[in-house]
Amino acid sequence: MAIANRKTAKILVFSTDKISDPAIDMAGLLKLHYPPTVYTIAVPCSSGIKTKWILHAYEKGFDGVFIAADGTDCVYGETCVEKTGRVIARTHEAMKSKDIDPARLRMAAICSVCSDAFVKQIRSFNEYLLKTLHPET
Amino acid sequence: MEKRIGVYICHCGGNISDYVDVEKVRQSVENDDNIVLAKTTMFACSDANQNEMVEDIKNHNLDAVIVASCSPKLHLVTFRNVTERGDLNKYTYVHANIREQASWAHADNFPAATDKTIQLVKAAIAKSRTTKALEPTKIKAERSVAVIGAGVTGMKAAITLAEKDTHVFLIEKESQVGGWVAKWKDLFMTEETGDMIVKQLHEDLKKRQNVSILLNSEVIGNVGSIGNISLKIKQKEEEFDITVGSVLVATGFEPYKPKEDEFGFGKVPNVITLPEFKQLIDHEKGKLMYNGKKVENIAYIYCVGSRQPEGGNTYCSRYCCTATIHAAIEARKKFKDIQNYHFTRGVRSYGKQELLYAESLQGGDIFLQSYEDDLPTVFARNNRPVVRINDILTGGKELEVEADLVVLVTGMAPRSNDTVGSLFKLPRGRDRFFNEVHMKLRPVETVIDGITIAGACQGPKTILESVNSALAAATKSYSNISKGVLETDPQIATIDVKACTGCGDCIPECPFDAISMVEDKGKTVAVINNTLCKGCGMCTPVCPTDAIDLVAFSNVQIMGMIDALV
Amino acid sequence: MKTQNKNITYDALVIGAGIAGGEAALNLANTGFKVLLVEKDDSVGGKMILLSKVFPTLDCSACITTPKFSEIARHPNITLFTGSQVSNIKKHGENNFTATIHKKPRYVHVEDCTACQKCEQVCPVNVKDQYQYNLVGRKAAYIPFSICSPKAAVIDIDNCTLCGACERACPTNCIDFTMEEEVYDLQVKTIVLSTGFKLFDPLKMPRYGYGVYKNVVTSMQMERLIAPTRPFNNVLRPGDGKMPDKIAYVLCTGSRDVTVGNPICSQICCMYSIKQAQLLMGALPMADVTIYYLNIRSFGKGFEEFYEQAKGMGVNFVKGKIGKITEKENGSLILRYEDINSGKLKEAEHDLVVLSVGALPNNEAKGLFADNLQLDRFNFVDQVELMTSPAKTNIDGVFVAGTASAPMDIPDTILSAGSASSEAISYLMKENAPQPPKSGVKVGQFSGC
Numbered sequence A: 001m002a003i004a005n006r007k008t009a010k011i012l013v014f015s016t017d018k019i020s021d022p023a024i025d026m027a028g029l030l031k032l033h034y035p036p037t038v039y040t041i042a043v044p045c046s047s048g049i050k051t052k053w054i055l056h057a058y059e060k061g062f063d064g065v066f067i068a069a070d071g072t073d074c075v076y077g078e079t080c081v082e083k084t085g086r087v088i089a090r091t092h093e094a095m096k097s098k099d100i101d102p103a104r105l106r107m108a109a110i111c112s113v114c115s116d117a118f119v120k121q122i123r124s125f126n127e128y129l130l131k132t133l134h135p136e137t
Numbered sequence B: 001m002e003k004r005i006g007v008y009i010c011h012c013g014g015n016i017s018d019y020v021d022v023e024k025v026r027q028s029v030e031n032d033d034n035i036v037l038a039k040t041t042m043f044a045c046s047d048a049n050q051n052e053m054v055e056d057i058k059n060h061n062l063d064a065v066i067v068a069s070c071s072p073k074l075h076l077v078t079f080r081n082v083t084e085r086g087d088l089n090k091y092t093y094v095h096a097n098i099r100e101q102a103s104w105a106h107a108d109n110f111p112a113a114t115d116k117t118i119q120l121v122k123a124a125i126a127k128s129r130t131t132k133a134l135e136p137t138k139i140k141a142e143r144s145v146a147v148i149g150a151g152v153t154g155m156k157a158a159i160t161l162a163e164k165d166t167h168v169f170l171i172e173k174e175s176q177v178g179g180w181v182a183k184w185k186d187l188f189m190t191e192e193t194g195d196m197i198v199k200q201l202h203e204d205l206k207k208r209q210n211v212s213i214l215l216n217s218e219v220i221g222n223v224g225s226i227g228n229i230s231l232k233i234k235q236k237e238e239e240f241d242i243t244v245g246s247v248l249v250a251t252g253f254e255p256y257k258p259k260e261d262e263f264g265f266g267k268v269p270n271v272i273t274l275p276e277f278k279q280l281i282d283h284e285k286g287k288l289m290y291n292g293k294k295v296e297n298i299a300y301i302y303c304v305g306s307r308q309p310e311g312g313n314t315y316c317s318r319y320c321c322t323a324t325i326h327a328a329i330e331a332r333k334k335f336k337d338i339q340n341y342h343f344t345r346g347v348r349s350y351g352k353q354e355l356l357y358a359e360s361l362q363g364g365d366i367f368l369q370s371y372e373d374d375l376p377t378v379f380a381r382n383n384r385p386v387v388r389i390n391d392i393l394t395g396g397k398e399l400e401v402e403a404d405l406v407v408l409v410t411g412m413a414p415r416s417n418d419t420v421g422s423l424f425k426l427p428r429g430r431d432r433f434f435n436e437v438h439m440k441l442r443p444v445e446t447v448i449d450g451i452t453i454a455g456a457c458q459g460p461k462t463i464l465e466s467v468n469s470a471l472a473a474a475t476k477s478y479s480n481i482s483k484g485v486l487e488t489d490p491q492i493a494t495i496d497v498k499a500c501t502g503c504g505d506c507i508p509e510c511p512f513d514a515i516s517m518v519e520d521k522g523k524t525v526a527v528i529n530n531t532l533c534k535g536c537g538m539c540t541p542v543c544p545t546d547a548i549d550l551v552a553f554s555n556v557q558i559m560g561m562i563d564a565l566v
Numbered sequence C: 001m002k003t004q005n006k007n008i009t010y011d012a013l014v015i016g017a018g019i020a021g022g023e024a025a026l027n028l029a030n031t032g033f034k035v036l037l038v039e040k041d042d043s044v045g046g047k048m049i050l051l052s053k054v055f056p057t058l059d060c061s062a063c064i065t066t067p068k069f070s071e072i073a074r075h076p077n078i079t080l081f082t083g084s085q086v087s088n089i090k091k092h093g094e095n096n097f098t099a100t101i102h103k104k105p106r107y108v109h110v111e112d113c114t115a116c117q118k119c120e121q122v123c124p125v126n127v128k129d130q131y132q133y134n135l136v137g138r139k140a141a142y143i144p145f146s147i148c149s150p151k152a153a154v155i156d157i158d159n160c161t162l163c164g165a166c167e168r169a170c171p172t173n174c175i176d177f178t179m180e181e182e183v184y185d186l187q188v189k190t191i192v193l194s195t196g197f198k199l200f201d202p203l204k205m206p207r208y209g210y211g212v213y214k215n216v217v218t219s220m221q222m223e224r225l226i227a228p229t230r231p232f233n234n235v236l237r238p239g240d241g242k243m244p245d246k247i248a249y250v251l252c253t254g255s256r257d258v259t260v261g262n263p264i265c266s267q268i269c270c271m272y273s274i275k276q277a278q279l280l281m282g283a284l285p286m287a288d289v290t291i292y293y294l295n296i297r298s299f300g301k302g303f304e305e306f307y308e309q310a311k312g313m314g315v316n317f318v319k320g321k322i323g324k325i326t327e328k329e330n331g332s333l334i335l336r337y338e339d340i341n342s343g344k345l346k347e348a349e350h351d352l353v354v355l356s357v358g359a360l361p362n363n364e365a366k367g368l369f370a371d372n373l374q375l376d377r378f379n380f381v382d383q384v385e386l387m388t389s390p391a392k393t394n395i396d397g398v399f400v401a402g403t404a405s406a407p408m409d410i411p412d413t414i415l416s417a418g419s420a421s422s423e424a425i426s427y428l429m430k431e432n433a434p435q436p437p438k439s440g441v442k443v444g445q446f447s448g449c
Helices: A020-029 A051-060 A079-097 A115-133 B022-030 B047-059 B072-085 B099-103 B110-129 B152-163 B194-207 B274-283 B320-334 B351-362 B419-424 B463-481 B555-565 C019-030 C061-073 C118-122 C165-169 C219-226 C269-283 C303-313 C410-430
Strands: A011-016 A038-043 A064-069 A105-109 B005-010 B035-041 B064-069 B094-097 B137-140 B144-148 B167-171 B211-214 B217-225 B228-235 B238-244 B246-249 B253-255 B271-273 B297-304 B339-344 B366-369 B377-381 B384-391 B397-402 B405-410 B412-414 B451-453 B485-488 B493-495 B515-520 B523-528 B548-550 C006-015 C035-038 C078-081 C084-093 C096-103 C182-193 C197-199 C216-218 C246-253 C288-293 C316-327 C333-339 C344-350 C352-357 C359-361 C398-400
Touching: A011 A020, A011 A115, A020 A038, A020 A064, A020 A115, A020 B072, A020 B099, A038 B110, A038 B555, A051 A064, A051 A079, A051 B555, A064 A079, A064 A115, A079 A105, A105 A115, B005 B022, B005 B047, B005 B110, B022 B035, B022 B110, B035 B047, B047 B064, B047 B072, B047 C061, B064 B072, B064 B110, B072 B094, B072 C061, B094 B099, B094 B110, B099 B110, B110 B555, B144 B152, B144 B238, B144 B463, B152 B167, B152 B194, B152 B211, B152 B246, B152 B463, B152 C410, B167 B217, B167 B228, B194 B211, B217 B238, B217 B419, B228 B246, B246 B419, B246 B463, B271 B274, B274 B320, B274 B405, B297 B320, B297 B384, B297 B397, B320 B339, B320 B351, B320 B405, B339 B384, B366 B384, B384 B405, B451 B463, B463 C019, B463 C410, B493 B523, C006 C019, C006 C096, C006 C410, C019 C035, C019 C061, C019 C078, C019 C182, C019 C410, C035 C084, C061 C078, C118 C165, C182 C410, C216 C219, C219 C269, C219 C352, C246 C269, C246 C333, C246 C344, C269 C288, C269 C303, C269 C352, C333 C352, C398 C410
Parallel strands: A011 A038, A011 A064, A064 A105, B005 B035, B005 B064, B064 B094, B144 B167, B144 B246, B167 B211, B246 B451, B271 B405, B297 B339, B297 B405, B339 B366, C006 C035, C006 C182, C035 C078, C182 C398, C216 C352, C246 C288, C246 C352, C288 C316
Antiparallel strands: B137 B485, B217 B228, B228 B238, B253 B412, B377 B384, B384 B397, B493 B548, B515 B523, C084 C096, C096 C182, C197 C359, C316 C333, C333 C344
16 A cells, blocks of 8 residues: 655544534634644544444545544433444454554543643654654655 | 525625635535535625625525534524524534534644535534424413522622512522622722722612512522523521522622742741731721831732633732722822832723822832743841832833831632532633623623623722623523524434334433333333423433434434534 | 616615624514615624624634624625615604615725735735724725625725726726615605714823824724734734733723713723733733723623632723823823822833723714604603613604614623614514414413402
């Protein structure tokens, strides 16, 4: 899989409409800058993310996928935590079988005001991805 | 038939166009498949542009539009309505968030922010190509509201809702109504006393047939959503359920409790908090006594638990400057030989309250002001509290006041008990008070549909301000349910019957018991109950044959967006 | 020539279509009541629509006002009259008010005007543009401002020379000098008073030199200079068009000052000045901004943090009282002030001075009534039940919203409008006979009360 050299890693973020996407919005509002090659797709709940989508992102050339999970704040109930965990576990298995570094999928619970936490997570993920996938830069 | 899409890219009066080359964005999408027109606009949300969009839809035969502007949390509904005015199904509308998630987030990098914006718009186009028309779900709305917390805010909200022919359950965990205000006597800006106000509101409530006051009661369970919310109430030993259409949260504040030795609290003798001082002057008669000694010199230390440089309480508590000035004036009027010393960080007697500050100065109260990085200190000398300050107002002189009583002007803190907040999943701001959706557009609504907030649970407020917010929140709660029917987004899961093998793996995943198995043409398949489904998508990833899709978040749509973002 | 007055009937009359009146009208309309919203100006939006961004979120003001007013303009339950004056309000009984409305001629048929600006281009008359707070000129045939609503031209008949150029240039023939004033007799059940506030006029303080020194401007003029719909592309000093690099703010201009007859604090000036300072630091990265203040009153939600943020960005805050401003030959200004931190008299030079003018009552409110509308000692509309029903006036059925009753910021104004509309809805519903409690709700099942 050819990945071009990049100044910043290409990261796909799955956020959630009610909880983590507002935090990402707030990061923008507060001008807490993060790499501009981070793209967000908002879904209703992090436990509804399909393995297939994540694998598709790697196939198309994303360096990393970050799930900004609802955590215990999820409006659809606390089982979200365990179910999102299972999505991650299943995807990790699939990644291993395709020889993709499982660390290229990260998850963190991002509450609706966790903009600082989001930016910190993304920056550290970006560094990891650059180090492992684009060591030349 | 080929889809005909119109794209509008908003300058947001510079909020976007200062950081993103919007014309370049327009040019890079105008020749994409299905794009019939691509325009930039100064304010997409303005009336003129909205009308232009409606015209464009008709003149260019568009069957879908996309606006790339601010967060969809602000204006998704605005543009869905525009779509509808153009006689399109409003769910064909797709929004691209290029302000909060591009121009502002990457304001430090013009070319990169522009590139990202182009991709976000292309992803929206990809989504738009496969977006289908939908019909909103209609829900019957219960014409009743639960008001949680029977302080002045909750009581006033209950009265105004009851006036609007709505049944109100006023839920209070204490054994009586009135909250903090019931404990107060003299108030600023009014001749009325706190207990009088509470009594007047309580009398009004008791007369109303459509108000049920539930004392000693707590909400311990919450099922359902806007229009039909079932709350489990625990009243002493008893538990029962009530059903309401909307919930108004008015759980109030807690006075800040100073830490051990914060300005001598708990360590230096005769250091008390503002609420304790209020009780003292409201109830003492003749001479002001504390610990058996007559009080003459009183030192007030402002901003205790507010405007802290570190920790959670960086906010200003708003009410305390005026409350303290007022209490000090009352003390001076009521008792003999009182001299007040105010150790402030700049007096914030805003608006008409300014007159109290002027009155206080005229009456001989002494105001000192500390430097921001050099707050006053309180220590004991001869078993008496002493306050030391470097005073700005006398050009930085070090001054000491030997006081008989030191009053720590404690601010408002959010409730430490978060039962209600966590039950309803209410987001909190950085100050840990409940957060509104938008301070100006939707100041009493929360991100949870049907749950409104009022009073000091949203942030420090005076009585007058709390009552205004109570009435405003009641109006919103009322408008949620007043029509008896509510429309909600048809965000639900759908099952591809052909692909379903009837394995039943999805059934335990659903938190709302919306999936069951039925016989369909000789085969057992899963079926979704559309009124129970909330559209979380939890069932979708577990299907071994990938037969479940979430409406508006289907495989085709998400993967199409991923393709556009790479 | 004189035509018969037209009779009209609505549930609610909302007077003043600023943000308070707009919010109140929407609340009433959304609960099913028919509302007449009357604005004396030619556009809705009040002062807020002319602002740049709003504190403490720095949202652009237009992004908040324009969609609201767009919703108002097409709401089936709201009728909007612009360029119209209410008078002679009388109460005849509960839910029974009458008033007269004079709708002055616009000389433009709004429904036909496309806002093409051709009339503006040909009009030979040049006068000061009140919507740009006199920073630039406008024509006598003009569109009030770029995001005005209704978006249509208007003829300023007082300054028009009746040359007819606009009429000939108009491609849709929407200009019509035969239009006459229309008078309506209104019958209505409740009234929301949202007549807003006036800005302090700094000409009353000659020692600051406003109106004499060109580089002394008001905060509202600065608001226009940095708004998205600004008159110039840059922040320029009016004296010579230079970009300023030492800007001073003089807080409490016309507030907390008995010598000008306004002893109270205007509640908004600290925050809007801090906001403008932040925006200026963005627009003019090299500029130096100093705020001369007595006390900073950042008391609302997120305000203190916003103040701290400004300090962090490098805005200078000087606790000091301005005595006098004088002008140098190059147009720069010398501020003499008492520096409270040192107790000394000092001087500082700035090349642009912004006077943070206060909020005064709109004294026109009382005159709308034939009945006696009670004012408070500052001439704001009196709130007779301040603690328990802040929107109530001395006339039952007339409710006050926003800055008509006191200075307040936008978040408080929206809450106040919510409060007034809630009271008005209750008042309207009282008209119906008391109804039995709804079936299905078991009253008395609970022992708590």
